[in-house]
Amino acid sequence: MSDSNFRITPQRQVILEELRMADSHLTADEVYKMVRARLPRISLGTVYRNLEIFSRLGMIYKLELGGMQKRFDGKTQDHYHLRCLKCGRIEDVPMEPQTMLEESVEALTDYKVLGHRLEFVGLCLTCREQPETQAHKGA
Amino acid sequence: MSDSNFRITPQRQVILEELRMADSHLTADEVYKMVRARLPRISLGTVYRNLEIFSRLGMIYKLELGGMQKRFDGKTQDHYHLRCLKCGRIEDVPMEPQTMLEESVEALTDYKVLGHRLEFVGLCLTCREQPETQAHKGA
DNA sequence: ATAACTGCAAACGTTTTGCCAGCAT
DNA sequence: ATGCTGGCAAAACGTTTGCAGTTAT
Numbered sequence: 001m002s003d004s005n006f007r008i009t010p011q012r013q014v015i016l017e018e019l020r021m022a023d024s025h026l027t028a029d030e031v032y033k034m035v036r037a038r039l040p041r042i043s044l045g046t047v048y049r050n051l052e053i054f055s056r057l058g059m060i061y062k063l064e065l066g067g068m069q070k071r072f073d074g075k076t077q078d079h080y081h082l083r084c085l086k087c088g089r090i091e092d093v094p095m096e097p098q099t100m101l102e103e104s105v106e107a108l109t110d111y112k113v114l115g116h117r118l119e120f121v122g123l124c125l126t127c128r129e130q131p132e133t134q135a136h137k138g139a
Numbered sequence: 140m141s142d143s144n145f146r147i148t149p150q151r152q153v154i155l156e157e158l159r160m161a162d163s164h165l166t167a168d169e170v171y172k173m174v175r176a177r178l179p180r181i182s183l184g185t186v187y188r189n190l191e192i193f194s195r196l197g198m199i200y201k202l203e204l205g206g207m208q209k210r211f212d213g214k215t216q217d218h219y220h221l222r223c224l225k226c227g228r229i230e231d232v233p234m235e236p237q238t239m240l241e242e243s244v245e246a247l248t249d250y251k252v253l254g255h256r257l258e259f260v261g262l263c264l265t266c267r268e269q270p271e272t273q274a275h276k277g278a
Numbered sequence: 279a280t281a282a283c284t285g286c287a288a289a290c291g292t293t294t295t296g297c298c299a300g301c302a303t
Numbered sequence: 304a305t306g307c308t309g310g311c312a313a314a315a316c317g318t319t320t321g322c323a324g325t326t327a328t
Binding site: 064068080082084085091093094095098101102104105106108109110111112113114115116117118119120121122123124125128 | 203207224230233234237240243244245247249250251253254255256258259260261262263264267
Binding site: 005007009027028029044045048049052069070 | 316317318319320326327328
């Protein structure tokens with residue numbers, strides 16, 4: 001792929017649409033299931049290939065958080081994430097990226113700091129209120 | 140494992156020693172290779188099993204950073220990490236955990252925030268100075 | 279004709295698991 | 304005798320890749 005002769009095929013169209021329609025943070029497999037409802041013959045390999053291409057082109061955002069599957073996000077700009085330890089739900093944090101963190105680290109080390117990834121973990125409202133149940137699974 | 144009848148077997152002893160001797164951030168496979176030099180018959184499964192147990196007991200620290208293998212760290216207390224994009228080296232950041240970040244997120248959302256993970260990426264001194272070479276690999 | 283793209287299946291690297299034997303209590 | 308533990312091999316998991324056929328230019 002030369003990144004310039006990039007065609008919007010039906011598969012790519014549908015993958016993008018589903019990613020943008022979902023309230024974000026889908027795993028490749030979830031994207032696959034959703035797309036397959038509209039294009040039953042699409043393959044998981046195609047989904048992976050195109051998610052990778054989209055993210056390389058900056059069309060979507062690839063989340064690689066700790067110890068989990070990759071997730072893909074229709075949004076492009078950087079933001080922090082918040083994960084519920086009990087149900088696994090992932091949400092965006094309505095907080096501006098703290099660039100001063102990078103400045104501090106650059107002052108403290110001999111690295112050229114190019115970015116940072118910040119993830120919060122905790123318990124969502126639902127899971128705090130239902131102490132003994134697994135409220136929901138997935139994104 | 141009931142976590143109380145926990146025995147220090149030779150395997151466990153050596154795994155812990157190697158983890159504490161190394162300057163940290165080993166992958167399970169690296170631990171396996173090092174331990175095997177002293178206990179040639181140990182199996183990779185045993186290494187994984189015990190790393191998991193140690194980290195559950197808080198005896199070591201399990202790093203699960205974005206999109207990579209897990210790494211294990213003899214140190215116990217929380218700290219931030221800094222990864223070189225070019226050579227993959229991972230270092231500790233000499234910075235105190237910023238608990239006020241968690242307070243901000245708790246104020247901004249309806250989550251009970253229990254922790255956070257912060258990872259910086261950039262270029263280490265070596266890799267900045269040798270622009271065209273891959274300086275070193277691994278931890 | 280050429281290059282990009284897809285579906286399919288196989289391969290991959292990492293991690294987990296089942297099983298049985300061995301050892302400590 | 305009970306139960307934790309280790310070695311081994313197989314399985315599982317998420318992801319990537321090779322290939323052959325298809326589609327668009």
